[in-house]
Amino acid sequence: MTRPAHVGLVYPISTNGKDAPLYTNQFSLHIIAGVSKAETGAALAGISNIVKENVSGAAVAGFSNHIGNITKGASVAGFMNTVHNKAQGVMVAGFINSAKELKGYQVSGFANFATKGDTSSGQLAGFLNKGDTVQLSISGFGNMHRNAKVQLAGFINTNGNAHTQVAGLMNVAKKVKGVQVAAFLNIADSSDYPIGIINIVKKGEKQLSLSVDETSTTILSFKSGGRVMYGIIGVGYNFKDADTRYAIQAGIGAHVFERPRFRINVEATSTALTDVKKWEYHKQTLAILPAWRLGSRVEVFAGPTFNHVNTKNGIGEDLSGYYLWSGHYRNNKFWGDYIGGTAGVQVKL
Template identity: 25%
Template sequence: MKLFSTILILCCCVASLYGQNLARKVSFSYNRLALKLVLDDISADHDVYFVYSPDYIPTSQPITISVNNIALSEALDKLFDPLPVAYKSIGGQIVLRPVEKNPPPRITNKTIPKEVDQQSPLYADPRMEEIIAERKKRWAQSSPTISGRPAPQKLPSNTESKSLENLTATRFDPLVIDSTLLMEEEVAAAPVPNSDSTTDSTSVVINPKKNLPRLAQISLLPFLGSNFVQSARTTNRVSVNLLWGHNGGVEGLEIGGLMNSIRNDVQGIQIAGLGNTVGDDVLGTQAAGLFNIATDTMVGVQGAGLFNILGRGSALQGAGLFNIARHDFAGVQAAGLFNIAGKNSRAVQVGGLFNVSGGRTRLQVSPLFNIAKDVNNGQLSTIINVARQVKGVQIGLINVADTVSGVTIGLLNLVRKGYNRVELSTSESFLGNLAFKIGVKPFYNIFYLGARISEAQNPGNNTEESIKELTWGLGYGFGTAFSLGKRTLSNLELISIKVNEREGWTRPLHQLHQVRLLFDWRLGKRMSIYAGPTANLLVSSRKDPELGIGGSELVAKTTLYDKTDANKRSQGWIGFNAGIRL
């Protein structure tokens, strides 16, 4: 009972979380703009989330509309009135469905008896068989037959074409609808044969989701329960399946020992020991030991030990292994392994391994990797984040994006339309420097290579003949850039350089740390010059034959800091750096 109360409270919280007021006042104006762009703009400006399938909704239809300070419901009525589209508010979402604006007329023949209102909450009306038999009899009598074959009927004479006088038309066999079909489907429109007319045509519109209402049912297995063969055509307020049940719909509560299977919609709560499956929409909660499946729209909560799958909607999904939303999704996905949202999502995805979103997403958090088309808030992982457009933050070992309007923080940030620069410079320590800077202005990575040529006396020659030796450095750092004017900016950078002095690789500690403050003047579209001071700190355990422990020719003659202990030496000074940036 405590678990049941908790689930009800959670459903209420989710419903209130995504609730939206259709009475709010809105204003917008569009002139021959595609429907998809109109819906996206309304969503962004008025915090309205539309759920639809572009396969059935004419998203490319040009829209011309102008509303000013009217209720959202009135604005939507005006927007969708000329389109074959109907909308319905489910939870906090506006669900769009294709409709036929001018459906065929419904049956109006007074000779067809009306349906008898259901009197029993558990069993079918006992007079239904008599009603169906009477209906068959009336329809059969309305079509005269000769020797069991349809009687030919002559067409009216046409004075303009005498050749038509010999033409005859044969009436079709009487329309017979099986009783089981009547129990399952609602006949929306069909002609009634009339002996005075020969031009009627047959047109039937079926509503397969029209079920028989019941207060309650109990079953052991599919079709082995109180509703018997009518189970798949029945919507129950309360449904109890001892092992496995198959019903038409639920508008209340369904509990199953093993499985609950619903053909159409669920509005309420489903609880099963193994799994719940719904063939259409779910408005409410699904909880199961292994899995939950909602084929179409889901608004509510899905909780399962293994996995949850839904078509589209707004929900909270929690599973031990994975969650999948095949189309548009809003809400939260949390799983032990991974989460997948097929298309656009306003969701938070938290996965034990990875997260994938086929469209726009809000936030992705995982240990391995996150992949999305567009990101509104951020991606956080320990290895790699991949997105097209990022409006927020990317934090990971490797971050990949096309454009970023926020910041990417990682060891390697690859942004195609970002702050990507190549620098050639000189300084007092290394006369030649090459640097690659990649990322975005708020945070970018620096890959550095520096070198200098030194002259030293040849130890194998007693003369003063000297030889040239190479001192080089390999470094990594990061920085930030901020604009000072239209053509000027400033860089603040931190770099650590491994120094190999006069040898291929210096094994002892020999590290140069730099803090740079640079000022950049742009000369052209991509080229600029820069210069600025550098604060240097060399920490070394290398023993120089001439300069002693920690000695280096990189150190300026005048130092601001010089400290030596038992096995290393630290020296600090102010230098400079200047160069060309491409």
């Protein structure tokens, strides 16, 4: 049975009375909450809309929408939207959206959940997205999916097969076709382009490296990544200056040319030297490093580096004997650029 309009206060105080769950309405308006079988137009409620079957228009409620089967339009609620079967339109909630199957978009202030999905779907949440398959997922904290093409999160992404993952701390996936970008850690079965300090790739490469540069800084570093990109993290010691005795280093690298016994690695690193009390010497380096393999596990490398130094109070300023360009600035700051070199050996783990 279909009615052109359904108006009321709260079930069963309405024009459809106690039989409201049996009617399909073209328009509904309730001051507090409405109940219906289905809605083909707009359903508006001050608190909640409760629809037993389908909504093909828009359901708008101050607190929540509860749809028993399928929604093909827009569900907008101040707190929560729940679709017990398929959501084919747009779900917008102040706190949480939940659907059994998503073929549309979910936007919420806190979390989105979809048990199933497809590649045309998208999720945007202030805290968490969780689902099966989506095209794009963006959240302030984390995304958890089985098959998401693009995931963007402030803290963590987990996925089965992914194209792109970007996270503030870490990414976890099986097969990654595109890039993984994380401030700290990437984990994958296969990922050619992980960009992070540590990258644990099952089909990738891990090396322990020992190097020395023109400033007598010796670095022991861990390099980990995929077929092309890798991360670098290391500690070391400077034998030249007591004020810059200890070193920490982090960066990323890429294998840009490769043959069975020879390859060229390009590395961008940032190194800080300190006496533990003061952290005033910082060096950013771009290195081009030809590398030769000695057997299956050992590799030696050496090459030029392009360096930018910024320091304060003269600490480490004389570690380089010359500068292509340099200048002193206010507050005893010094900036300089020079060409140097580094050499070392690394062992495949």
